[in-house]
Amino acid sequence: MGTEYKNVRLTADAYETLKRRKRDDESFSDVVERLVEERPISDLAGALSGNDVETIREAREASYEAYADRRSEGLTDRSQ
Template identity: 45%
Template sequence: MATKTISLDEEAYERLKARKQEGESFSDVVKRLAGERSWKEIAGILDDEEADALEAAIGEGRSRSRERSDRLADEFGEAVGSDERAE
């Protein structure tokens, strides 16, 4: 994995260090504090039934999104075609 070097002033470093938990790298601390969750953190929160329901809801949402995208593309294509015919 690629890495980047950043500079922190003493106060920022001490604040970050104070929030560092045992076994965490500074990268882990930054990710946690930035609000990003890793899959490791959420594993086990849902039981199998809840996970299946969530997966189904996500699938349905994606399907609706694809259908809407296709519909808008068709409508846009028709609108462009009618503009070209009017000229």
């Protein structure tokens, strides 16, 4: 019996994210399987101090805001 295939709809942003994570020697199926097999973040519970967590949250929020600003200006390419 051959490999069975299923169609999956992605937003353009989700597709671009998946494409960036794809390695040259991988199919999209390969990259999805690799990403879902990675350790869940919950495995890291307790590894960071409260100060570390707050620093990460602040950096993440700043990153989201900077991306939103670039997107509103039409500059969504990460190299810009």
